[in-house]
Amino acid sequence: MDLKSHAYSLDHATLLQSLCNTENLLLIQDLDGVCMELVRDPLTRRLDRRYIEATHRLAGHFYVLTNGEHIGSRGVNAIVEQAFDTPEHVREQGFYLPGLAAGGVQLQDRHGRVSHPGVTDEELAFLHSVPQRARQFLRDLLAVAPYSLSADAIAAMIESCVLDNPASPTLNINRLHQHFQDRPHSWISLQQAASVFMGELLQHAAASGLGDSFFIHYAPNLGRDDNGDERVKYSEGDNAGTTDFQFMLKGAIKEVGVLVILNHYYHQRCGRYPLGEHFNARQSPRELDALLQLAQDHFDPALMPRIVGVGDTVTSYPQNDHDGTHYQRGGSDRGFLTLVQQLGRRFDTDNVVVYIDSSGGEVRRPGVDRDHLQRHAERPDLSVWNALRGTTDADDPLTLDVIFPEGHRQYVDFFCRLADQR
Structure with a gap:
């Protein structure tokens, strides 16, 4: 599959045939919005059992890379x-999803060994304290104007919004x-308050001697500022903007996780x-050029697999x-998909970037215009960018090679066919 001629393609049949004919294949995939609904x-959240069984059949060629x-x-x-x-059957037969979670610092095999x-014990202990701080933050915030929710409503929101993840505690405020959503000023104020709260957590960590241990990940976001910090995407029109505020370990960025997965993949093969x-992930450089150089210096080109990167969270706003x-x-998927693309160019392995349109779920996100993409496929002279507003642009260095405009169900069907035919 020639990437130069298949950018922004809807040709899933050609992709399927190409991947079935690729012996040395490595599929690195995000989870939320990709194989299950946002x-x-x-x-x-629910996962289709046939998808899980398909990952089992692709053992050795499939790894997850998620911020969950x-x-x-x-x-x-x-x-x-x-x-x-x-x-018990899941652990015994190896049906857990292998790969990296918490942005790249939580490693699991198919049998659930994590x-x-x-990561140090002191860092894990501080992370353990974050959910209780987050519950108190929401309890205090939502009880007063402009929110003024009842005690029962606050309790329900806290139960839904505070994710007590051991390595990446998160405020997921989708339910809020x-x-x-019909009070946009209140919603934006809530996003601002959540961002301030996350900054205060960093200050508490610094006071505990962990000033260089953590960072804040916003999903979706507007990239990074001059200090390297991620920018919050505030709500605009129908777009909810940032809904996930994750307190994460430094080094837990997905592009670094790609090299960790490759390191294990090579061990499996040689x-x-x-x-x-x-x-x-915490030992690795974080800049794209340094990651590419690290790969070139250490990975045997003869064994480099063809990598397929699959994600759903890529943004571009004028x-x-x-x-x-x-x-x-x-x-949150831009960095790792970009590295997958660049590794393909550096090692001449025809890597593929696959984009899943997750806008059809409960969380509002920019969607792709399938009809426009189809017209573009038939008339290459027709500009493709109007079909991808909010996701990518004409000057974007990241190219989305193949798009699944109907979301996770369409991708799961494809994935199961791939597992069957391989």
């Missing part, structure tokens, strides 16, 4: 177990957006770890100033 309440977590009350492992009659390479057995129009580009 929902306001994470406790209602494998374990904990909101972890994906519990969702996997719900799909089976006997949870570790946190490079549902409640305040019996050695090119980056060392204990290489982890900003007008005295210098004209420029774009703020972000999204």
